[in-house]
Amino acid sequence: MSQMTAEAMKDDLAWLPKGRQLMKGNHAVCAGAIRAGCTAYFGYPITPQNEAIEYMSGALLDVPNGIFLQGESEVASINMVMGAAAAGRRVMTSSSSPGISLKQEGISYIAMMELPMLVMNVVRCGPGLGNIAPHQGDYFQAVKGGGHGDYRLITLAPASVHEMAEHAHLGFELACKWRNPAMILTDGVIGQMMEPVDLDAIPVVDWKKPDWAMGVNRTGRKPNLVTSIWLDPEDMAQKHLEIIDKYERLKAAEVRFEEYMCDDAEVLCVAYGSVSRAVMGTVRKLREEGMKIGLLRPITLWPYPYATLRELAKKVKSVVTYEMSWGQMIEDVALATRLNPVPLHFVPRHGGLTFNPNDVETPLRAIYANPQNSDTLWEIS
Amino acid sequence: MLHEMIFAGFGGQGILTMGQIVSYGAVDNNLETSWIPSYGPESRGGTSNCTVMISDERIASPMTAAPSAIIVMNEPSFTKFVPKLKPGGVCVANRDLVTSDTDRDDVEIIWVEANLEAKALGNLMTAGNIALGALNERVGFVADKAIEDGLGHVFSGKKAKLIPLNMQAYQLGKDLARKG
Known part of the structure; x- marks a missing residue:
């Protein structure tokens, strides 16, 4: 990284992360981002994502035109991100739950300014200071709009360290294609874990400043305007309609998910991120016993795979949602299945406790035996 | 093939590094x-631990409630993890720091005087690799070459001189397990 040998300096691309490596998730996301053309990072330390800021502080020294700056706070950092995004950089920040809360005002501004940027939230257990254990309690904040106003965040939920790198690239591609902020929503399991990453599989992007970006206007071109203030309600309404239309097109084009053994499933599990790993292991195990169980893993949490879930739910006797929260994504599962009611089950883990395979398997066996299993049955209330 | 392993001890025993040696070696050997x-x-006081999975197919859960093999380097780790071991599982326990015993007869406990043996080698920090050798001798989760590869990642640059001693410790662990 920063301590390059004289020989490495001769290689123009020595700074490019490459090869098949064993990496922490928090490092992989940064390596993927740099391959995707990220040249700027602004952030403020918080556990459990400090490996990200650590990695960027070294790696960006060697990236051509790289900028790394530790802001004096999360608020300062997100506003630096806003500036770099307005100037046309592929720019990234990362934090964990309380720090992400502090960034919400800036994220709302960035969404209205239609600026692309990537933010990673390595979620810890809240509310409040909570603890630093893995959790999924920031789902609503990410997918329903954590800051003020009507905006949406493109939200990606990696389930492996390799996907952390992959989603850094995907996040930038989607953010830039749609001119909208994107978030990687993950937790300490994925962030702190080490797994093999095939960095060569992550596309290398030579990012060029887009036409709409800010900068010194030497060519006499029509001035660019990037703003979040529209004082005249008529003008603002027009802008709103444009963004609403953009979101509708985005929803139609960018939904991503993984179906695992869903074809003949009688019970459908729904889980994202680290939780989906424990569920997948259990599905695999129970399939060997002949139990017909499948898993739907949303990869984009916004836009959410409502249509796929609706169709899958028509064919099953019950749907089980596993979440490390008090019950957030299950509301989207309920929305998806509202027209063809099927028993919904909710299996949570609280306080920062993670799912061990047993925590998945025991309720799943009960639900498989009885689709109306009262211990886990969930209804809108 | 799936090996679900937990390595545990107290902070400073090189437990997390031990796990990384195995994982780095596994990556190098596809x-x-x-x-x-x-x-x-959770990691403060008592036990420091890591969970290491080795498989030839996509790994589902990176965590386990019932490991197939464990290394416990101190007393709290022994009392915490031996009850969780899968029936038929293997435990390498550091006799120098574990005084209690277990009444489970459905698991195999391999006692190794890891601290004494490591001191005899001239470096207490090699105790972990003695235990690692003992476990791999019985379980065979990776080839010996993978351990050497893994050591190369963990001990790079100036620390590379520690690799031969640690390989020696690893081989000693294998010998001890073979002799029972």
Whole structure:
């Protein structure tokens, strides 16, 4: 990284992360981002994502035109991100739950300014200071709009360290294609874990400043305007309609998910991120016993795979949602299945406790035996 | 093939590094692997531990409630993890720091005087690799070459001089397990 040998300096691309490596998730996301053309990072330390800021502080020294700056706070950092995004950089920040809360005002501004940027939230257990254990309690904040106003965040939920790198690239591609902020929503399991990453599989992007970006206007071109203030309600309404239309097109084009053994499933599990790993292991195990169980893993949490879930739910006797929260994504599962009611089950883990395979398997066996299993049955209330 | 392993001891015994040696070695030898540490309050006092998975196919859960093999380097780790071991599982326990015993007869406990043996080798820090050798001798989760590869990642640059001693410790662990 920063301590390059004289020989490495001769290689123009020595700074490019490459090869098949064993990496922490928090490092992989940064390596993927740099391959995707990220040249700027602004952030403020918080556990459990400090490996990200650590990695960027070294790696960006060697990236051509790289900028790394530790802001004096999360608020300062997100506003630096806003500036770099307005100037046309592929720019990234990362934090964990309380720090992400502090960034919400800036994220709302960035969404209205239609600026692309990537933010990673390595979620810890809240509310409040909570603890630093893995959790999924920031789902609503990410997918329903954590800051003020009507905006949406493109939200990606990696389930492996390799996907952390992959989603850094995907996040930038989607953010830039749609001119909208994107978030990687993950937790300490994925962030702190080490797994093999095939960095060569992550596309290398030579990012060029887009036409709409800010900068010194030497060519006499029509001035660019990037703003979040529209004082005249008529003008603002027009802008709103444009963004609403953009979101509708985005929803139609960018939904991503993984179906695992869903074809003949009688019970459908729904889980994202680290939780989906424990569920997948259990599905695999129970399939060997002949139990017909499948898993739907949303990869984009916004836009959410409502249509796929609706169709899958028509064919099953019950749907089980596993979440490390008090019950957030299950509301989207309920929305998806509202027209063809099927028993919904909710299996949570609280306080920062993670799912061990047993925590998945025991309720799943009960639900498989009885689709109306009262211990886990969930209804809108 | 899936090996679900937990390595545990107290902070400073090189437990997390031990797990990384295995995972790095697995990657170099085209196996799937995951390494996850306990972090936060759980890792303060008592036990420091990591879970290491080795497989030849995609690894589902990186965590387990019932490991197939464990290394426990101190007393709290022994009392915490031996009850969780899968029936038929293997435990390498550091006799120098574990005084209690277990009444489970459905698991195999391999007692190794890891601290004494490591001191005899001239470096207490090699105790972990003695235990690693003992476990791999019985379980065979990776080839010996993978351990050497893994040591190369963990001890790079100036620390590379520690590799031969640690390989020696690893081989000693294998010998001890073979002799029972």
